[in-house]
Amino acid sequence: MQKTPFSLYQQEAPSLRFSPKQGPGYLYDVLILGGGFSGISAALEAAKAGLTVAVIEGFEIGNGGSGRNGGHLLPDWPTDFSKLAKHLTPEEADAAFAIGMDTVALAKKRIAEYDIACDLKLGYVHCAYHDGHVRDLEDMQRDYEARGISGLTYLADKHALQTHLGTEAYVAGLYEEGAGHINPLKYLQGLAKAAAAEGADIFQNQLVEDITISQNEAPHELHCQTGDRFLGRHLLICGNGYIQKKAPKKMQRTLANVTSSILATEPLSDNLIKTLMPTGVAAADGNTALNYYRIDAQGRMIFGGRASYLIPDDPAVIGTDLRRRMLSVFPELETVETAHIWSGRIGITASRVPEFGTLGRGCYFVQGFSGHGVALSGMAGKILADHITETSDAFQTLTKIRHLPFPGGPLRTPILALGMAYYKLRDKLRL
Ligand SMILES: Cc1cc2nc3c(=O)[nH]c(=O)nc-3n(C[C@H](O)[C@H](O)[C@H](O)COP(=O)(O)OP(=O)(O)OC[C@H]3O[C@@H](n4cnc5c(N)ncnc54)[C@H](O)[C@@H]3O)c2cc1C
Numbered sequence: 001m002q003k004t005p006f007s008l009y010q011q012e013a014p015s016l017r018f019s020p021k022q023g024p025g026y027l028y029d030v031l032i033l034g035g036g037f038s039g040i041s042a043a044l045e046a047a048k049a050g051l052t053v054a055v056i057e058g059f060e061i062g063n064g065g066s067g068r069n070g071g072h073l074l075p076d077w078p079t080d081f082s083k084l085a086k087h088l089t090p091e092e093a094d095a096a097f098a099i100g101m102d103t104v105a106l107a108k109k110r111i112a113e114y115d116i117a118c119d120l121k122l123g124y125v126h127c128a129y130h131d132g133h134v135r136d137l138e139d140m141q142r143d144y145e146a147r148g149i150s151g152l153t154y155l156a157d158k159h160a161l162q163t164h165l166g167t168e169a170y171v172a173g174l175y176e177e178g179a180g181h182i183n184p185l186k187y188l189q190g191l192a193k194a195a196a197a198e199g200a201d202i203f204q205n206q207l208v209e210d211i212t213i214s215q216n217e218a219p220h221e222l223h224c225q226t227g228d229r230f231l232g233r234h235l236l237i238c239g240n241g242y243i244q245k246k247a248p249k250k251m252q253r254t255l256a257n258v259t260s261s262i263l264a265t266e267p268l269s270d271n272l273i274k275t276l277m278p279t280g281v282a283a284a285d286g287n288t289a290l291n292y293y294r295i296d297a298q299g300r301m302i303f304g305g306r307a308s309y310l311i312p313d314d315p316a317v318i319g320t321d322l323r324r325r326m327l328s329v330f331p332e333l334e335t336v337e338t339a340h341i342w343s344g345r346i347g348i349t350a351s352r353v354p355e356f357g358t359l360g361r362g363c364y365f366v367q368g369f370s371g372h373g374v375a376l377s378g379m380a381g382k383i384l385a386d387h388i389t390e391t392s393d394a395f396q397t398l399t400k401i402r403h404l405p406f407p408g409g410p411l412r413t414p415i416l417a418l419g420m421a422y423y424k425l426r427d428k429l430r431l
Pocket of ligand 1: 033035036038056058059060062064066067068069070071072206207208239240241242243244261262344345367369370371373375377
């Protein structure tokens with residue numbers, strides 16, 4: 001795995017240093033591969049429960065999607081809930097729905113409990129370009145309200161939208177008061193410090209080369225490029241879109257990677273901020289290759305979009321495309337300079353439902369948040385830890401969801417790219 005260029009957040013954040021109490025060769029109760037939201041969240045909960053825990057991260061905490069995403073903090077699952085529910089009994093489906101809706105509450109609780117300064121701002125607008133998107137928003141509002149979820153306001157036309165977004169780009173929107181945005185790396189670093197304070201050992205720059213999953217009483221093992229070997233009674237594999245070929249084959253079959261990219265502008269003037277996004281919401285449209293954006297605490301437009309299965313283009317091409325997308329929503333930004341561009345890998349499953357699974361006795365994984373993991377992966381880590389401490393049956397429920405493999409071999413990328421081209425065409429044709 002290559003070290004990928006830094007996100008804006010990584011460029012600005014201080015590096016974290018940890019002082020693990022144990023080290024290679026020590027038998028931990030829980031060994032975790034990956035220092036993103038999933039792995040760190042699992043470490044926090046397992047350490048709080050009194051277990052000895054080690055997180056093994058190949059680079060620095062936040063090297064993966066968790067340190068380079070759009071920062072949109074959304075409840076719920078990444079896809080139409082019926083895709084999960086069809087695998088579950090009505091009671092299990094109700095429990096799964098509640099898990100999705102509790103994800104932002106968990107993040108907010110942790111931000112308050114550990115006093116994490118991560119620029120949390122609530123308020124979100126889901127935007128419709130056309131009637132097809134409007135129907136999706138109506139369905140979403142109806143489904144939420146049928147389950148007793150409030151806090152959604154339909155913005156029926158351009159005039160209603162103008163309260164939050166100074167743009168002519170959309171025909172309608174849905175305001176969600178319980179969603180919002182954060183600086184994701186500040187949040188992750190806060191969680192990592194909390195996990196370390198609870199007793200978890202966090203090891204950075206320990207790239208795992210080989211995973212030995214034990215099928216008997218012997219410990220699971222992670223063998224690192226440094227030559228160090230870490231041991232655990234339980235093993236959680238939380239490498240998601242960044243682990244790639246090092247993942248056990250079972251995980252590789254059901255996960256594909258999409259590259260998404262983000263542009264940050266120079267700080268905008270107060271007047272421009274009041275014109276473009278006066279209430280400080282985050283927003284996204286309903287396209288498959290969607291645009292997602294927010295203005296951060298430093299007044300910069302953080303505008304994400306593009307979705308590609310192919311090798312990332314050169315930054316100039318990405319920058320031009322992202323600017324084109326941004327100016328189609330906010331032409332007023334024509335004279336504002338781009339300050340930073342970065343990309344990240346999104347792990348997706350065929351159904352866009354994250355996959356929870358078992359690989360052997362005491363070895364579990366989660367992957368495939370499909371671009372919707374800022375809040376959900378934190379909950380997923382807790383679900384993994386709760387399964388080990390036997391304090392919840394959510395893991396067993398979620399492993400009932402079946403996941404289809406992606407096509408294998410050399411045709412995998414071209415087939416996926418073709419599929420994405422089809423959806424981009426649908427976006428263009430407004431279907
Ligand atoms: C550009 C982009 C924008 C996004 N925007 C949003 C958004 O606005 N809202 C939202 O909800 N979701 C968003 N997402 C998705 C979200 O970021 C992810 O779902 C979430 O961060 C997943 O967390 P994770 O811990 O499972 O994986 P990751 O954060 O990817 O963590 C995996 C970690 O495992 C480590 N690792 C992998 N292999 C090894 C190895 N061999 N040895 C050691 N360590 C290893 C990696 O270095 C990495 O740190 C976005 C993702 C991207 C890429």
